[in-house]
Amino acid sequence: MSAAQKRLTQVSGHLAGAGSKIAPTEGDSSAGRAKLLQKNPDDIVVTACLRTAFTKGGKGGFKDTHAADMLVGAFKSLIERSKIDPGLVEDIAVGSVLPPGGGATEFRAAALAAGFPVSAAVKSLNRQCSSGLQACVDIANAISAGMIEIGVGAGVESMSLQYGPGAVTEFSELLESHPESANCKVPMGVLSEKMAKDKGIPRKVQDAFAASSYQKAIRAQEAGLFDEEIAPLKVKWENPKTGETEEITVSKDDGVRPGITAESLGKIKPAFAKDGSIHAGNASQISDGAAAVLLMKRSTAERLGQTILGKYVAASVAGVAPLLMGIGPWAAIPKVFEKAGINKDDVDIFEINEAFASQCVWCANELGLDMNKINPKGGAIAFGHPLGCTGARQVSTLLYELRRRGEKVGITSMCVGTGMGMAAVWVAE
Amino acid sequence: MEFRTAGYNGYAVKYSPYFDSRLAVVASANFGLVGNGRVYILGLDANGIHAERVYDTPDSVYDLAWAERNETQVIVGGGDGSIKLFDTKSPDNFPVQEWKEHNREVYSVNYNLVTKDSFVSSSWDGTVKVWDPVRPNSLLTLPTHSCTYSTAFAPRSPSIISAVSSDSHLRIFDLRTNPSSANHLVHLIPIHGYPPMPGSTYGPPRQTYAPSECLTHDWNKYRDTVIATAGVDQLIRTFDIRNPKAGPVAILRGHDYAVRKLSWSPHLSDVLLSGSYDMTARVWSDGSNANAPSRPANLGPEAWGDELGRMNVHTEFVTGVDWCLFGAEGWVATTAWDERVCVWDVRSVMNPANASRFN
Numbered sequence: 001m002s003a004a005q006k007r008l009t010q011v012s013g014h015l016a017g018a019g020s021k022i023a024p025t026e027g028d029s030s031a032g033r034a035k036l037l038q039k040n041p042d043d044i045v046v047t048a049c050l051r052t053a054f055t056k057g058g059k060g061g062f063k064d065t066h067a068a069d070m071l072v073g074a075f076k077s078l079i080e081r082s083k084i085d086p087g088l089v090e091d092i093a094v095g096s097v098l099p100p101g102g103g104a105t106e107f108r109a110a111a112l113a114a115g116f117p118v119s120a121a122v123k124s125l126n127r128q129c130s131s132g133l134q135a136c137v138d139i140a141n142a143i144s145a146g147m148i149e150i151g152v153g154a155g156v157e158s159m160s161l162q163y164g165p166g167a168v169t170e171f172s173e174l175l176e177s178h179p180e181s182a183n184c185k186v187p188m189g190v191l192s193e194k195m196a197k198d199k200g201i202p203r204k205v206q207d208a209f210a211a212s213s214y215q216k217a218i219r220a221q222e223a224g225l226f227d228e229e230i231a232p233l234k235v236k237w238e239n240p241k242t243g244e245t246e247e248i249t250v251s252k253d254d255g256v257r258p259g260i261t262a263e264s265l266g267k268i269k270p271a272f273a274k275d276g277s278i279h280a281g282n283a284s285q286i287s288d289g290a291a292a293v294l295l296m297k298r299s300t301a302e303r304l305g306q307t308i309l310g311k312y313v314a315a316s317v318a319g320v321a322p323l324l325m326g327i328g329p330w331a332a333i334p335k336v337f338e339k340a341g342i343n344k345d346d347v348d349i350f351e352i353n354e355a356f357a358s359q360c361v362w363c364a365n366e367l368g369l370d371m372n373k374i375n376p377k378g379g380a381i382a383f384g385h386p387l388g389c390t391g392a393r394q395v396s397t398l399l400y401e402l403r404r405r406g407e408k409v410g411i412t413s414m415c416v417g418t419g420m421g422m423a424a425v426w427v428a429e
Numbered sequence: 430m431e432f433r434t435a436g437y438n439g440y441a442v443k444y445s446p447y448f449d450s451r452l453a454v455v456a457s458a459n460f461g462l463v464g465n466g467r468v469y470i471l472g473l474d475a476n477g478i479h480a481e482r483v484y485d486t487p488d489s490v491y492d493l494a495w496a497e498r499n500e501t502q503v504i505v506g507g508g509d510g511s512i513k514l515f516d517t518k519s520p521d522n523f524p525v526q527e528w529k530e531h532n533r534e535v536y537s538v539n540y541n542l543v544t545k546d547s548f549v550s551s552s553w554d555g556t557v558k559v560w561d562p563v564r565p566n567s568l569l570t571l572p573t574h575s576c577t578y579s580t581a582f583a584p585r586s587p588s589i590i591s592a593v594s595s596d597s598h599l600r601i602f603d604l605r606t607n608p609s610s611a612n613h614l615v616h617l618i619p620i621h622g623y624p625p626m627p628g629s630t631y632g633p634p635r636q637t638y639a640p641s642e643c644l645t646h647d648w649n650k651y652r653d654t655v656i657a658t659a660g661v662d663q664l665i666r667t668f669d670i671r672n673p674k675a676g677p678v679a680i681l682r683g684h685d686y687a688v689r690k691l692s693w694s695p696h697l698s699d700v701l702l703s704g705s706y707d708m709t710a711r712v713w714s715d716g717s718n719a720n721a722p723s724r725p726a727n728l729g730p731e732a733w734g735d736e737l738g739r740m741n742v743h744t745e746f747v748t749g750v751d752w753c754l755f756g757a758e759g760w761v762a763t764t765a766w767d768e769r770v771c772v773w774d775v776r777s778v779m780n781p782a783n784a785s786r787f788n
Binding site for chain 1: 459460461462463489508534553572574576610642644660661686687689706
């Protein structure tokens with residue numbers, strides 16, 4: 001458009017009255033993106049990121065492996081791949097939801113066993129399903145604040161060994177007496193069922209989304225698109241048929257299955273209510289896995305000769321009503337857009353965790369996101385959602401896919417139990 | 430009284446803060462879409478309005494501000510993203526200073542009324558910039574990420590800047606805050622109202638409106654926390670930034686098309702003047718003066734405020750309005766796309782009861 005035409009469009013927009021659409025700030029949007037793509041010495045960059053394969057809870061390859069042992073595997077591979085001197089890593093944050101005591105003791109021990117010297121500090125943290133992302137964001141913030149120079153954000157979960165009723169303690173009378181507070185312990189399946197009903201998300205739509213997740217994942221797996229992000233891990237595994245313990249190498253997500261269609265999912269019985277719409281096939285799988293991300297300033301990475309895979313730009317966290325926890329990404333993503341100065345058109349890939357097909361579809365539709373940009377390699381429905389690990393896993397999934405496609409800007413986001421959402425902006429290089 | 434900006438469609442008018450007989454007007458050829466701009470320094474006397482100085486600019490010009498420190502200088506923002514400083518003491522017709530940092534149309538400029546040593550500009554490029562007229566580069570850039578039609582310094586504070594933009598938000602920046610990722614932003618007020626919190630059962634339901642582009646705003650000259658905003662949705666709202674989450678204090682409904690320019694009276698704390706694409710300029714009371722008729726409190730912000738009078742002389746979009754600081758309290762100037770600058774008394778369009786409030 002010529003300058004005069006642009007002005008005319010802008011001014012004629014003023015005449016539309018209350019029914020007007022807000023004119024996009026032409027030039028600014030691309031300027032926001034251009035600003036994101038700039039490389040500055042104080043950028044927080046990712047120089048290595050990886051994950052273990054995700055395996056089915058109770059029967060997959062990691063069913064007998066402790067969370068801390070998977071973490072050791074992920075840390076060892078991270079050191080090996082990045083060739084970082086482990087003595088330079090000052091802090092390690094590990095997100096994990098289920099372990100008693102937050103896993104603080106085991107994770108410190110795991111870091112030592114993986115080859116980090118005693119000088120590398122370790123903390124565990126728990127923001128439910130966003131723990132892995134929170135761990136990366138905490139490390140990034142600590143680096144930009146100058147508290148540390150190099151750190152690792154990680155996430156791990158053994159749902160095989162630690163998933164169960166013990167994960168939440170009894171609520172006191174005081175908590176039970178407050179309505180919004182008592183809602184915090186409503187099980188995820190039950191509240192998602194209610195939300196799907198309230199928001200009118202039909203089962204058909206959920207099944208179609210879930211089936212496409214499976215189909216995308218199997219295509220990606222067959223094309224080897226997960227190979228870069230997955231670090232194979234050798235573990236002991238008890239063969240349920242023979243009862244013997246074998247040593248196996250786990251290098252593939254075993255939840256990914258061929259031949260799943262919306263029709264085949266349509267036959268599964270709902271899990272949480274007779275007339276419900278949510279079932280095992282359109283909710284995330286129970287899985288085991290670990291992931292880790294190595295973060296530092298660009299100036300540090302250049303000094304050490306580290307390969308820069310991408311950078312961390314901004315993150316947001318938002319609270320929503322506990323019963324509507326599934327809408328978390330809908331609250332968090334616009335918030336992170338504002339922080340990063342971009343809009344949805346500037347983003348090439350959205351990695352939005354598929355806790356339930358219902359909530360993921362609702363958020364995407366409500367935000368008006370292009371379905372082709374969401375989870376291009378499938379998501380938690382197809383390969384699993386080891387709670388605390390997912391946020392750190394998304395970083396690898398996103399950055400490798402952006403790099404493969406030659407695209408730049410990505411978002412990772414997830415809903416968080418008890419009513420929250422988190423989102424972060426990443427740029428691949 | 431009337432002046433014709435022949436061939437140029439008016440965009441803004443401002444009374445000199447020094448002389449009651451001097452006005453500055455910016456106008457642009459072809460409705461500001463393409464072509465030259467022109468800056469008029471006008472003098473008023475018993476014989477009418479005459480042009481004292483005329484400056485031509487290569488691109489359209491959209492807003493101006495009189496320098497608060499020098500009675501001969503005006504600052505002008507234009508379509509090519511430039512800001513120009515003209516000085517009537519200069520013998521030639523060229524700007525004495527020019528700043529080129531904005532990438533798009535500069536739609537507003539406003540002088541710091543307290544320290545008088547800086548001014549602020551806003552642009553369609555999604556930024557607000559703070560300038561010192563003696564320095565060649567801007568002092569500070571405040572991003573809004575949205576086409577910003579209007580920005581202003583708070584009249585009583587040297588460090589508070591407000592801006593309204595096409596994203597339907599009123600932003601308040603406080604330069605005393607530490608520089609950080611927030612870029613001095615202290616309030617981000619959705620003019621259309623806060624969305625209801627999903628799932629929340631707290632608080633009474635509040636009426637919300639669809640977001641719409643905000644085109645103009647002005648700080649009240651007496652109540653230094655009150656700001657009026659208006660734009661494409663035709664409503665004028667007042668906000669009290671002491672309670673930014675409370676939503677508008679008053680909503681003035683009446684204009685039939687977008688409101689292009691607002692100005693609070695320098696004399697009466699509840700009175701404001703608006704110019705609109707509906708070709709009228711209207712005078713309003715926001716209902717805050719002690720003599721206003723009492724109203725039931727439960728009717729919400731739309732119950733406040735009254736239209737006091739309407740000026741129908743212009744035959745095109747009214748784009749600029751301003752109050753005279755001196756003399757009788759009702760004198761205003763308006764400019765419009767009909768190539769006319771009108772100087773008139775708001776009392777002439779009011780009923781005698783309202784008119785009697787102006788001395």
